[in-house]
Amino acid sequence: MNKVILLNQRPEGLPVESDFKFIEEEIPVPKTGEILLKTLYVSVDPYLRGRMKDVKSYIAPFKLGEPIQSALITEVITSSNDKFKEGDFLLGYLDWKEYQISTGEGLTKVDPEAASLSSYLGILGATGLTAYMGLKEIGLPKPGETVIVSGAAGAVGNVVGQIAKIMGCRVIGLAGSDEKIELLKSKFQYDEGINYKTTKDLAAAIKEVCPEGVNIYFDNVGGEVSDAVYENLTYKSRIIVCGAVALYNDVEPALAPRVEWRLVVHSATMSGFLLHDYSNQLPAAVQQLTKWFKEGKITQSETIVKGFDQIPNAFIGLFEGKNNGKMVVEI
Amino acid sequence: MNKVILLNQRPEGLPVESDFKFIEEEIPVPKTGEILLKTLYVSVDPYLRGRMKDVKSYIAPFKLGEPIQSALITEVITSSNDKFKEGDFLLGYLDWKEYQISTGEGLTKVDPEAASLSSYLGILGATGLTAYMGLKEIGLPKPGETVIVSGAAGAVGNVVGQIAKIMGCRVIGLAGSDEKIELLKSKFQYDEGINYKTTKDLAAAIKEVCPEGVNIYFDNVGGEVSDAVYENLTYKSRIIVCGAVALYNDVEPALAPRVEWRLVVHSATMSGFLLHDYSNQLPAAVQQLTKWFKEGKITQSETIVKGFDQIPNAFIGLFEGKNNGKMVVEI
Numbered sequence: 222m223n224k225v226i227l228l229n230q231r232p233e234g235l236p237v238e239s240d241f242k243f244i245e246e247e248i249p250v251p252k253t254g255e256i257l258l259k260t261l262y263v264s265v266d267p268y269l270r271g272r273m274k275d276v277k278s279y280i281a282p283f284k285l286g287e288p289i290q291s292a293l294i295t296e297v298i299t300s301s302n303d304k305f306k307e308g309d310f311l312l313g314y315l316d317w318k319e320y321q322i323s324t325g326e327g328l329t330k331v332d333p334e335a336a337s338l339s340s341y342l343g344i345l346g347a348t349g350l351t352a353y354m355g356l357k358e359i360g361l362p363k364p365g366e367t368v369i370v371s372g373a374a375g376a377v378g379n380v381v382g383q384i385a386k387i388m389g390c391r392v393i394g395l396a397g398s399d400e401k402i403e404l405l406k407s408k409f410q411y412d413e414g415i416n417y418k419t420t421k422d423l424a425a426a427i428k429e430v431c432p433e434g435v436n437i438y439f440d441n442v443g444g445e446v447s448d449a450v451y452e453n454l455t456y457k458s459r460i461i462v463c464g465a466v467a468l469y470n471d472v473e474p475a476l477a478p479r480v481e482w483r484l485v486v487h488s489a490t491m492s493g494f495l496l497h498d499y500s501n502q503l504p505a506a507v508q509q510l511t512k513w514f515k516e517g518k519i520t521q522s523e524t525i526v527k528g529f530d531q532i533p534n535a536f537i538g539l540f541e542g543k544n545n546g547k548m549v550v551e552i
Numbered sequence: 553m554n555k556v557i558l559l560n561q562r563p564e565g566l567p568v569e570s571d572f573k574f575i576e577e578e579i580p581v582p583k584t585g586e587i588l589l590k591t592l593y594v595s596v597d598p599y600l601r602g603r604m605k606d607v608k609s610y611i612a613p614f615k616l617g618e619p620i621q622s623a624l625i626t627e628v629i630t631s632s633n634d635k636f637k638e639g640d641f642l643l644g645y646l647d648w649k650e651y652q653i654s655t656g657e658g659l660t661k662v663d664p665e666a667a668s669l670s671s672y673l674g675i676l677g678a679t680g681l682t683a684y685m686g687l688k689e690i691g692l693p694k695p696g697e698t699v700i701v702s703g704a705a706g707a708v709g710n711v712v713g714q715i716a717k718i719m720g721c722r723v724i725g726l727a728g729s730d731e732k733i734e735l736l737k738s739k740f741q742y743d744e745g746i747n748y749k750t751t752k753d754l755a756a757a758i759k760e761v762c763p764e765g766v767n768i769y770f771d772n773v774g775g776e777v778s779d780a781v782y783e784n785l786t787y788k789s790r791i792i793v794c795g796a797v798a799l800y801n802d803v804e805p806a807l808a809p810r811v812e813w814r815l816v817v818h819s820a821t822m823s824g825f826l827l828h829d830y831s832n833q834l835p836a837a838v839q840q841l842t843k844w845f846k847e848g849k850i851t852q853s854e855t856i857v858k859g860f861d862q863i864p865n866a867f868i869g870l871f872e873g874k875n876n877g878k879m880v881v882e883i
C-alpha cells in the first residue's frame with residue numbers, strides 16, 4: 222500500500238499534526254507515457270505554510286483533502302516513457318506520497334555522482350538559488366560592504382553568508398541559539414553572530430558590530446528582528462525580503478513601527494522576490510553554485526529527519542527553529 | 553529693521569505658532585565679495601518638520617534660537633561681488649529673514665522672463681524635480697501601467713500625475729477633499745480621483761478603479777492611506793516613498809500592519825530617495841521640465857500666502873491640507 226499525506230484542515234497559527242491526514246491507497250500503475258516514482262527525499266519549507274492558507278497569492282493554495290506538494294527527489298521504479306529509465310533520479314514539485322505516477326513533465330534528472338541527492342533540494346536546489354539570486358540581484362553586493370542575515374543558520378541564511386563572503390563582504394548573522402552562532406562562525410564563514418534571543422537590545426548590539434551601518438540586509442525571518450536591523454540602515458541600504466518565518470503563523474497581521482520613513486532618510490530600498498522572477502538566469506546560477514560547491518568554497522548544511530511519517534513534524538519544526546540548514550526528510 | 557524667524561522650541565506633534573519666534577535686527581551691510589539679498593518668495597515644505605527634530609538624519613537639525621532655512625527666491629539689492637549685480641534673482645537655501653548677506657555660494661540665478669519667480673520653487677524647482685526623478689528613476693513607468701499617487705493635489709503629487717500621463721500611464725490620485733479631486737481631473741490630467749477622507753473602504757475603492765492592481769505607487773503621505781494601496785499591489789509593483797506628511801508630527805512611531813510579506817508575494821520594491829541622490833542628472837531634468845512647461849504639457853499649481861509674518865502659518869497649514877499644489881509665501 223501507498224502512504225499519502227493530505228491537508229486535513231487549514232492551520233490556525235502554528236501548524237499541528239492534526240492539520241495533516243495520512244491515508245493509504247493502492248500503489249498506482251503507470252500507463253503508456255507515464256513513469257512510477259518512488260519518493261526518496263522530501264523538502265519541507267516555510268513557504269508551504271502560505272499555501273495552506275485559503276488566500277490568493279503567487280501560487281495557488283493547497284486544497285483541503287488533497288495531497289500536499291513540495292520539492293521531492295524521486296527514483297524511477299518503472300517507466301513507460303522513452304525519456305526516463307528505471308533508476309533515474311528526478312527532482313520536481315510532486316505530491317507527498319511514497320509512490321506516484323507522473324508523465325515526467327516539469328521533472329529534472331539529477332546526478333547522484335556529482336553531489337548527494339538531498340543537496341539538489343538544498344544548496345544546489347531552490348535553497349541555494351534563492352540565496353544566490355536574492356543576494357546578487359537585489360543585494361548588489363560590493364566588496365567591503367556589510368551584510369546582515371536573519372535566520373542565518375537556516376536553509377537559505379547559511380548559504381547567503383557563504384556567498385557574501387565569496388563576494389568580498391563582511392557578514393553578520395542573526396540566529397536563535399548559541400550553538401547556531403558557533404556554527405555560523407566555524408562552518409559558514411560568518412564574521413560575527415548575534416543570538417537575538419539572549420540579546421536585550423538587539424539594535425544596539427547590531428550597531429556595535431556594524432558601526433557604519435548595514436549595507437545589505439537579507440531577511441529570512443521578519444518580525445522584531447527586522448525592526449532592530451532597520452535602526453542600523455545606512456545610505457542606499459538594500460533590504461532583501463526573502464521570507465518571514467516569524468510571521469507565517471500569525472492569525473492577525475502583525476503590527477510594527479512603519480519602516481517607510483527610514484527608507485526615505487537613507488535612500489534605501491526594500492524588495493521582495495521569488496525565484497521564478499529570475500527563471501532565465503537559473504541555469505547559469507546552478508552552474509555557479511555547483512562550481513563553488515565542487516571547489517569547496519561553499520558547504521552544505523542539512524538537518525535530515527527520517528521516515529515518511531515524520532514529514533509533518535519536520536515541517537512544523539521549521540517554525541520552532543529545529544533545523545540547522547536545509548530541513549529534508551529521507552524516506 | 554530686518555525681521556527674522558527663529559526656531560523657538562522643537563514642535564511636539566503638530567507645529568504651533570509658538571514654536572517660532574520673530575525677532576528684529578539691523579539690516580546687515582555686505583562686505584567685499586558679499587551681496588545683500590531681499591527675500592521675495594519662501595518655500596515651505598513638509599520635510600522641514602524633520603529638521604525641527606533633534607535627531608540625526610540626512611540633513612542636520614535646525615538649532616534652537618537660530619533662523620529656520622528653506623529654499624528662497626531673493627533679489628540682489630546691493631552687490632560687492634563681481635558675479636552678481638543689483639536686480640539679479642537668486643534661488644538658494646537661505647535663512648527665513650527679510651534681508652540677508654551671502655557670498656553667493658550655492659545660489660543659482662533664475663530668469664523671471666522664462667517663468668514666474670515662484671515656479672522656481674515649485675514645478676521648475678525641487679518640487680518638480682522630486683516628482684520627475686522619483687517617478688522616472690524608481691517608478692520606471694511603462695506606457696499602459698497604472699500609477700496611484702497619494703497627496704495627489706499636493707506640491708509634488710500634482711506634478712507626478714501630469715508626468716505620468718506624459719509617460720503614457722493611467723493615473724489615479726488620492727486626496728482629502730472633493731474640491732481637490734475635481735482639480736486633479738480638471739487641471740492635472742488625472743484619470744480618476746478618490747477622496748480618502750469620505751471613502752469608507754479605501755482598499756476596495758482602489759480595487760474598483762485598479763482591478764488589475766497598482767503598478768506604481770508614488771507616496772507623498774504615508775499612514776493608513778498607504779496600507780490601503782498595499783492591498784492592491786501587483787506583480788513587480790514599485791513603491792516610491794517620497795514623504796510621509798501624515799507621520800512627520802507623530803510623537804511615537806506609528807504602528808501599522810507589516811508590509812514586508814506583501815513585497816515577497818508580489819516581488820515588489822519599495823524605495824525611498826532624496827533629490828540629492830540624482831544630483832548629476834538634475835541639470836538635464838530641469839531642462840526637460842522647462843521644455844514641458846513651455847509646451848504647456850505640465851502646468852503649475854501654487855497656493856500663495858502673502859506676508860513674511862505668515863511663513864509659520866503657511867508651514868503649519870501644510871499638515872492641515874490647506875495647500876493645493878506648492879505652498880509659497882510671497883513677501
